[in-house]
Amino acid sequence: MKRIYNPSLDEIEQLCIRPTQDDREIKNMVERVFQDVERYGLRAIKRYATKFDGCSDVAVLTKFEILQTSRSIDVTIKKAIDVAYSRIYAFQKKSVQTNLERVTEDGITCWIEQRAIDKVGLYVPRNLVSSVLMLGVPAQLAGSKDVALYTPPNCDALSAICYAATLCKIEKIVLLGGAQAIAAMTFGTDLTPRVNKILGPGNSYVNYAKILAQNKGIAIDMPAGPSEVMVLADGSAIPSFVASDLLSQAEHGPDSQVMLVTTSELVADTVQEEIQIQTENLMRKENINKTLINSAVVVVESMHAAIMIANEYAPEHIILSVENPEEVASKIQNAGSVFLGNYSPESAGDYASGTNHTLPTGGLAKVYSGVSVSSFQKTISFQSLTRGGLDVIGKTIETLAEVEGLDAHANAVRRRMQVEEQNEV
Amino acid sequence: MKRIYNPSLDEIEQLCIRPTQDDREIKNMVERVFQDVERYGLRAIKRYATKFDGCSDVAVLTKFEILQTSRSIDVTIKKAIDVAYSRIYAFQKKSVQTNLERVTEDGITCWIEQRAIDKVGLYVPRNLVSSVLMLGVPAQLAGSKDVALYTPPNCDALSAICYAATLCKIEKIVLLGGAQAIAAMTFGTDLTPRVNKILGPGNSYVNYAKILAQNKGIAIDMPAGPSEVMVLADGSAIPSFVASDLLSQAEHGPDSQVMLVTTSELVADTVQEEIQIQTENLMRKENINKTLINSAVVVVESMHAAIMIANEYAPEHIILSVENPEEVASKIQNAGSVFLGNYSPESAGDYASGTNHTLPTGGLAKVYSGVSVSSFQKTISFQSLTRGGLDVIGKTIETLAEVEGLDAHANAVRRRMQVEEQNEV
Numbered sequence: 001m002k003r004i005y006n007p008s009l010d011e012i013e014q015l016c017i018r019p020t021q022d023d024r025e026i027k028n029m030v031e032r033v034f035q036d037v038e039r040y041g042l043r044a045i046k047r048y049a050t051k052f053d054g055c056s057d058v059a060v061l062t063k064f065e066i067l068q069t070s071r072s073i074d075v076t077i078k079k080a081i082d083v084a085y086s087r088i089y090a091f092q093k094k095s096v097q098t099n100l101e102r103v104t105e106d107g108i109t110c111w112i113e114q115r116a117i118d119k120v121g122l123y124v125p126r127n128l129v130s131s132v133l134m135l136g137v138p139a140q141l142a143g144s145k146d147v148a149l150y151t152p153p154n155c156d157a158l159s160a161i162c163y164a165a166t167l168c169k170i171e172k173i174v175l176l177g178g179a180q181a182i183a184a185m186t187f188g189t190d191l192t193p194r195v196n197k198i199l200g201p202g203n204s205y206v207n208y209a210k211i212l213a214q215n216k217g218i219a220i221d222m223p224a225g226p227s228e229v230m231v232l233a234d235g236s237a238i239p240s241f242v243a244s245d246l247l248s249q250a251e252h253g254p255d256s257q258v259m260l261v262t263t264s265e266l267v268a269d270t271v272q273e274e275i276q277i278q279t280e281n282l283m284r285k286e287n288i289n290k291t292l293i294n295s296a297v298v299v300v301e302s303m304h305a306a307i308m309i310a311n312e313y314a315p316e317h318i319i320l321s322v323e324n325p326e327e328v329a330s331k332i333q334n335a336g337s338v339f340l341g342n343y344s345p346e347s348a349g350d351y352a353s354g355t356n357h358t359l360p361t362g363g364l365a366k367v368y369s370g371v372s373v374s375s376f377q378k379t380i381s382f383q384s385l386t387r388g389g390l391d392v393i394g395k396t397i398e399t400l401a402e403v404e405g406l407d408a409h410a411n412a413v414r415r416r417m418q419v420e421e422q423n424e425v
Numbered sequence: 426m427k428r429i430y431n432p433s434l435d436e437i438e439q440l441c442i443r444p445t446q447d448d449r450e451i452k453n454m455v456e457r458v459f460q461d462v463e464r465y466g467l468r469a470i471k472r473y474a475t476k477f478d479g480c481s482d483v484a485v486l487t488k489f490e491i492l493q494t495s496r497s498i499d500v501t502i503k504k505a506i507d508v509a510y511s512r513i514y515a516f517q518k519k520s521v522q523t524n525l526e527r528v529t530e531d532g533i534t535c536w537i538e539q540r541a542i543d544k545v546g547l548y549v550p551r552n553l554v555s556s557v558l559m560l561g562v563p564a565q566l567a568g569s570k571d572v573a574l575y576t577p578p579n580c581d582a583l584s585a586i587c588y589a590a591t592l593c594k595i596e597k598i599v600l601l602g603g604a605q606a607i608a609a610m611t612f613g614t615d616l617t618p619r620v621n622k623i624l625g626p627g628n629s630y631v632n633y634a635k636i637l638a639q640n641k642g643i644a645i646d647m648p649a650g651p652s653e654v655m656v657l658a659d660g661s662a663i664p665s666f667v668a669s670d671l672l673s674q675a676e677h678g679p680d681s682q683v684m685l686v687t688t689s690e691l692v693a694d695t696v697q698e699e700i701q702i703q704t705e706n707l708m709r710k711e712n713i714n715k716t717l718i719n720s721a722v723v724v725v726e727s728m729h730a731a732i733m734i735a736n737e738y739a740p741e742h743i744i745l746s747v748e749n750p751e752e753v754a755s756k757i758q759n760a761g762s763v764f765l766g767n768y769s770p771e772s773a774g775d776y777a778s779g780t781n782h783t784l785p786t787g788g789l790a791k792v793y794s795g796v797s798v799s800s801f802q803k804t805i806s807f808q809s810l811t812r813g814g815l816d817v818i819g820k821t822i823e824t825l826a827e828v829e830g831l832d833a834h835a836n837a838v839r840r841r842m843q844v845e846e847q848n849e850v
Binding site: 076077079080081083084087090091094095097100101103105108110112115117118119127128129130157160196197211214215217219223240241244245247248250251252278281282283284288325326329332333334335336337338339340341342343344345346347348349350351352353354355356360362364365366367368369370372378379380381382383384385386387389390393395396397399400401403404405406407408409410411412413415416 | 501502504505506508509512515516519520522525526528530533535537540542543544552553554555582585621622636639640642644648665666669670672673675676677703706707708709713750751754757758759760761762763764765766767768769770771772773774775776777778779780781785787789790791792793794795797803804805806807808809810811812814815818820821822824825826828829830831832833834835836837838840841
């Protein structure tokens, strides 16, 4: 990890550029998959499944088969999924935006209601049981119909994935991964019909495939990139914890990024030593070491400067290992999920605190939200005017329609206002 | 308008295909604009402004100039804008989702907060004063900073646009329209810096430009297409009102579509006669006649069938000219905005009822919402665990992390759980 001291505005801008590369080869491959699936459908899908996953057929598990498969789950894993499910369910349920009250004034009543999005495709990367819950629970709470879950074949954790799916009442699992899975959801095949929205994390192939799906008129949860974490630390931080958090993100893959921004040079030094020590005992050393090359420790003079950097960087995850985490949290403007204090590691949110782990990356936290129940809903507005209500705004509508040169708009109002109020139909 | 009786499922599917064309010429042009603006910046922008709008320079109005320009507004128009602003402001304010309560259980506290999206670009088509309000009011209520409004030059209604902008506290107006305006917001120029999100309606050039902006990492309100309305009518409908509503949408442009779905053949006949009569006195006859060719009257046997067709079609606007509009409204699953009863013309929502007129078109109401305050916000999730709280879910996290093969995730928890509770730091 490179060390940077009190970066200038230009240096902060540089720090905010993520290590991801614009990989033309990946894009070409994904574009080819899309073209082929659009043209040849299931035949192309099977060819790519064979090529990438050694699977010449695509299994579609029905409700019954999902239940059957879930039965072979290990009891400890089952218990862990139960705990995670119930916490995620409880919190996501409380975060549901209820329909707001109707507003009536002068005979004009307006209101907004939520409705579920139906025909939804969930993408779950190989073995990521937690992503089944993070997508399945909000879909279940929104009441989305026709939910299909795609996940790669040859998955070690299939019984766990199926068990999580049964909890979320998912009734269809397609064992197909990668860009070909996203293409299948986009164009619709005999596996599942075309979906309205695709949600879920993935690798660079999947993420670019979601962009292509979006260009074909399918909504997506958000454009996604490699995972990242930023830790803000002052002298009260516990270096071994901070190191363990940076490492838990670094193990994801070589294009991830981890950032430590601290007001304490001592913390910076000790965390870097701890990283070296802890890495020795971790399985994914290779990923970790590659990630650390792209990562940085930034030493600043004040928490104010640290917060400014955080808001510019807009991290997917931010851990506040500081004396007054609440105060710092209130100043975080751009982030996916915030972890307060020494006992809130990122892993807690990844699996079981109750918040969602499908979060905006690459600085998109400035504008996108993580997945929630509302990702599976849209809103509809309603208005109901009485004859008297139309009188109140009729002239306004006529005038503005005329300014805009739209006289048929004015006519629709004028015609109704000609009816005498007592003759109201 | 063609007449269709009791369409089959296949015929309904056909009905739902919008008349928009995939215009390669428009796409090529917009792609060229984007390439040139990316490469040559302001120089390319000025060249396109000259070519398309005969304007060799691009004016940027400051707060003071907006105020100055707004002073020449006609008093009637000013009053109309005041009324529309206050109604839109009042309703949009009441539709703001407040931050939900924190949820604490077993030492684990989670919550969600809204934060404004800053650096926002609003696009307002030439003379569309109402769109200034429909975009500016929610931006103002969200508290977005750095809001820039782009609208074409040579605009008759500039004083009105400026007046509406002052009400919404918009401090920068750029007189630039079309794809070149969207490209300017996407890449950032001396006119305004790169924005995080672009919102607002537009013609086919603007709409495709927003798709290209999205591919460059800019969020957009929604992919948009030509405007459309569907009227559901039973025997209680007033044919002259229904005709005026269909015509108010038809005047928008030749690629718009208007649909009447009715249980009464008499209503169908009378509405079609009324359309002929009313069209004679309207300014935009040519647009209207072209739109009507692409439009249809569907006669069905029951309101149940009508609602089914509406939900498949997912209209931008739907007017319920029926005896029990509340009951029918509760069954509308897919629509942008719903207008209940005989005195709620679409024009009311277009200008002044209080709801937003920036709505999903082309069937996207199945998955997208109209613009609202939340279009200018994102949510952040927070979690704060005590040492005891981590104990409650620690084992769960470890187990799931192991299933997923992520041992550094498990390590981050294990390390904290090794600290004796009494020694909590």
